[in-house]
Amino acid sequence: MNTLAESVTERAAPDAEELAGRSYAEYATAMLRDRLIVLNIPPGAPINDEQIGRELGIGRTPVREALKRLEAEHLVAVYPRRGTFAAPVDITDLASITEMRALLEPLAASRAARFASTPKRESMRDLAARLTALDTRAVSPIALMRHDLEVHRSIYAANGNSHLEEDLIKYDNLATRIWCLVLDRLPDVAAHVSEHVELLNAIVDGNAERAADLALTHVTGFEGLIRSVI
Known part of the structure; x- marks a missing residue:
């Protein structure tokens, strides 16, 4: 099963049209939320903020902010000393x-x-x-x-x-x-x-x-x- 961490392609920073007035953190939240909802990132898959940043063309700080938001939405699970994962589906x-x-x-x-x-x-x-x-x-x-x-x-x-x-x-x-x-x-x-x-x-x-x-x-x-x- 491919995870986001296994299929990263580095890209340029998103342009104004892609951002549509959003901050980088809001952009990262929207992109990751969509993938998590339709299970393009499978439940339980590891999520690496550095790799996501390279894929989206943004830094790690807005990605980390996005992951905090998605954790609050129960789409991401953070485990101490283990890392960040797509939340399970119960x-x-x-x-x-x-x-x-x-x-x-x-x-x-x-x-x-x-x-x-x-x-x-x-x-x-x-x-x-x-x-x-x-x-x-x-x-x-x-x-x-x-x-x-x-x-x-x-x-x-x-x-x-x-x-x-x-x-x-x-x-x-x-x-x-x-x-x-x-x-x-x-x-x-x-x-x-x-x-x-x-x-x-x-x-x-x-x-x-x-x-x-x-x-x-x-x-x-x-x-x-x-x-x-x-």
């Missing part, structure tokens, strides 16, 4: 994660339907159109998971409560890691992702009650789908 956490998401996801969807700005509604409308046009047969399961993440992030960002957004991102990241762990056993990921079209449209239309109901159905359906294969 499927037994599914019930606890779902309990929190079942409370918070409907709230975020309802708030987004009520409070989303016009630009955010247009962005969600465009996202729903892209998902409708997507040929799911031609897209890899991991790519579909990235679409799933994009939908959730857009809803969280539109809800108007930054604390709620932060908490939901954390729980959704952990849920996605569990999903990716059993992805090859799931019967129909595409159908789950396509559910988002109706949810996005409800938010765009300002239908808060329907958006909340659809969000809850989506979360409980996710847990049921995972439990069907474990």
Whole structure:
């Protein structure tokens, strides 16, 4: 199994477009978070800050800051005298994660339907159109998971409560890691992702009650789908 530490290619520092207004630490956090969520860095794999810095074209200090942030998000585990590793994925956490998401996801969807700005509604409308046009047969399961993440992030960002957004991102990241762990056993990921079209449209239309109901159905359906294969 290849780990990040075994496949490092040194590169130049990220340019302004890649940084998109972020600090090096924020950039490193985003890059590593994505890989950890979809298990491109496998659970338990060692993570070396110097090697990551060379790969991303940045110094060790922002990488270390990124790893501290990811440790707080339960995506990285630090063991004294052993080092830093990708956090394990514990499927037994599914019930606890779902309990929190079942409370918070409907709230975020309802708030987004009520409070989303016009630009955010247009962005969600465009996202729903892209998902409708997507040929799911031609897209890899991991790519579909990235679409799933994009939908959730857009809803969280539109809800108007930054604390709620932060908490939901954390729980959704952990849920996605569990999903990716059993992805090859799931019967129909595409159908789950396509559910988002109706949810996005409800938010765009300002239908808060329907958006909340659809969000809850989506979360409980996710847990049921995972439990069907474990």
